Amino acid sequence: MTFTWLMTSLADATQYRAQPSPRMSESSGTLKHYFVSSEQQFDAAKMGMWLFLVTEVLLFSGMFVAYAVYRAWYPEVFALSSELLDWRLGGLNTLVLLASSFTVALSIHFIQKNEKEKTVVLLLLTLLCAAAFMVVKYFEYTGKWSHGIFPGAGFAPHDGYEAYNIAYAPQFFSIYFVMTGIHGVHVLVGMGIFVWIVSRVVRGHFSAAYYTPVELAGLYWHLVDIIWIFLFPLLYLI
Amino acid sequence: MAHGSHHIIPVRTLSIVFGALVALTFITVITSRLDLGPLNVPLALAIAGFKAIVVAAVFMALKYDNPVNMVVVSLGVTFAVIFMAITLSDTALRGALGILPSGHIPFEVETAAHSEPAEEAVPVAPSPPRTGQELYDTYCGTCHSLDGTVLPGPTFQGLGSLRTREEIMQSVLDPDTILVEGFPGLLMLSMLNALNFYTSTSDEELEALVTFIQAQ
């Protein structure tokens, strides 16, 4: 909820009233009264978004610290436990997210050129990738649960996973579920944002003259991608 | 001049970056299958870091952006690194200088504790019961020596002839009733509480511990 609010609030700072004239003059009265120029509005919104992304980095840093601390204490446990995570599925998800980042970057390219149909198609592709990511995640999670690999108290490996019932394996899987879970929540939020953005592009709210919300949503999405870029090797590979 | 100055990144550049990111993903998978000894982790992190920088620079257009945003990002990353580095300087170095126990607290945990039902997690004493020596090593040895060495607490050497069994038991259960001059109160109680001594030790084990101490 916070994210959508932030998006609307930041976007609000840069909102013009409809008439999408490409050369919006600064005296046309469409500027928020507390800004001097539209350039100032745009810069402010973007800097606000970057600051928000920094808070996301710090939020995730806590989980990375927990991972590093326990990994440094129990490297063997972490090495053994990570065998249970399928690197093929993780790798597939990495590629899916990279592709979605690519489509978002392209969509901004085309909105800057006022080619709105392409923008819409690319954003829909992004949504598709995000959905694919969540589907893969769903099969990974349910696969673990069916063997009794739960975070925390429910941890009771069975059906061939008994060998992984060792001390501190619960810590590894707790960290795994918390990190990927919170990341997954961010993916879902991103999907919500893109649905909103697509609907606004379709309704003609954005153009080469004004596309700030698209750009801010893109920044958010790339950060979600970057976090996964780190999660993948740390949890699945090494 | 609304957005006239904004850089439009060519499709070609974006495609090259995407290609590079995919290639790097394959490289990181392949290198992780090789046994590079201690180099596996730094290599994987270096590749991930490079990928992240590329995404930030091109996809997020940081390269073309107002430099202040670059400063913002760098600050965030710097403080995340500080958080991690300083925390690890504690957890990885606990036990250095021989003053405090190493490893993490508590020092011995049975996985069985995890399958316990959630309500009122009173940790069950691990079976079989630990011996007096084991308990001493886990809970007492940090502060009380057996050979007369002065540590944060008084030595146990010769304690059997100074104190009765009841007095020793009382000192274990309620450390602040008898204080040896020159040693702080409260410390032992808080340490033992922090180590879950009172909740994880059975009566049988307590007796074994007192017997062990008395024998010194």
Add this chain to the structure above:
Amino acid sequence: MSAPGQNYLNASTGLRSWLLTTDHKRIGILYAVAVTTFFLLGGIFALLVRTELAAPGETIMGPDTYNQAFTLHGVVMVFLVIIPAIPGILGNFVLPIQIGAKDVAFPRLNLFSWYIFIIGALLALSGWLVIGQVDTGWTFYTPYSSDGSTSVLWLTTAVFIAGFASILTGLNFIVTVHKMRAPGMTWNRLPLFVWAIYATAIVQVLATPVIGITMVLLFLERLMQIGIFDPALGGDPVLFQHFFWFYSHPAVYIMILPAMGIISDLMGTFSRQQVSGYTFIALSSVAIAFLGFLVWGHHMFVAGQSAISSIIFSMLTFLIGIPTGIKVFNWVATMYKGSVSLKTPMLYALMFLFLFTIGGLTGIMVGVLAVDVHLHDTYFIVAHFHYVMMGGALIGLIGGLHYWWPKITGRLYNETLGRIAAVLVFIGFNLTFFTQFIMGSRGMPRRYHDYAGLLEQYPEFTALNLASTAGSYILALGLFMILFYALLSLIRGRKAPANPWGAVTLEWTHTDSIPELHNFEKVPLVTRGPYDFHLADDVFGGRDAVQGTT
């Protein structure tokens, strides 16, 4: 643009116009109302705690109730009062005007921040009323928090939500300072209050997300026993303390830095001369913000963290003394050869200087590794952080509220009552907390419900505790007096001139007695620094001359 006589207070009326306002000035007042309410609540619990300790043995409550009382006092005062107070009230009201902006960069986000702050606060308090009380202390240390009362879940959720308010406020201020400055308002013409709020905002943005994830992990620890922090499950309680203090130590600077900014402005205005070492004071705020992130482990010297870390943290802690010292010496130098006028705000500025110096220097003492082993968890620590938090942050806030009161309300308060209250606060505060230094140095442990068992060795504890409790009543009397004459001023205070203090920052020189809806008729062009008293008369043709005779 606006009709004559129209200002932000009468531009629109009705409850709705307040609850849906995006005007930074009105949001500042919303914060003022909320924070004052929570301050009263936290204060009542402080008085209950002190009353219990007035005499040995059980006085008015049992040990469990006592634990809950000091926990509630701590949580309310830290998360709902001191952290949001100065940025929320004065930062919102003053900062945009001081930099010549018509509003903050994201006004809707600003209102949204207030609402999440209120939601967090209500959640904390309803958890306390409905589910049961938390007795972990405001630090939520595991395993107390992972085993104890279930309302910990509510409280961690509340802190998580309130944290977002802090993050978004900080984000808003950083962007505002970067992007919204009036023409000519260069970085070295920013008032020092703006510099301080800016440095604070950096800390808010960088540190608060970590308390967010800490609360999430603690929540999951309670809910699913994930075993990261709970020692019974193989978790590490000291790791929790790292997480907690990575936020909560910088949070100390979230509390004190804005107060330092207020003091800088007060020193300049009431000494009527250029603030000495402007650049140094400005940059020392930023330096404190950064160094503040490197010292959190000094809260954990006896918690079982590695000896090497403790030594490093102890050394880094001393570094904080350098930028802090720079500020204190420059404030003193500002008064030197100035025409100091001892108006009520200045009395609080001087009080801050005195109390904060004691708080800061005892901070260096407890930062010494060996000394801390003796003083840890005693009343010495309690006294130390009250000298900084109350004697520093809250006294700074009260001084700032007196200073900007005429601008916020358009009314003057009774100067005589103001001075009497200031004296009462000063006496009450020192009586309350200096006695605690003495008790703490002799080993009176904090968070204890009773000290009867210590009297054989330290019979003086009875008298010292009684004196401390008496002091807290005097302090409360002084604070209630402030509330009284503030309300009196609202009802029948004299109308304030636009610039009653003869200050030269924009909020005094370029706005009406009560600022208009969008602050300025036209965006000001800034041609001098914030404390250039010698230039001000020339530039503004005497508009800066002292108006009124207060």
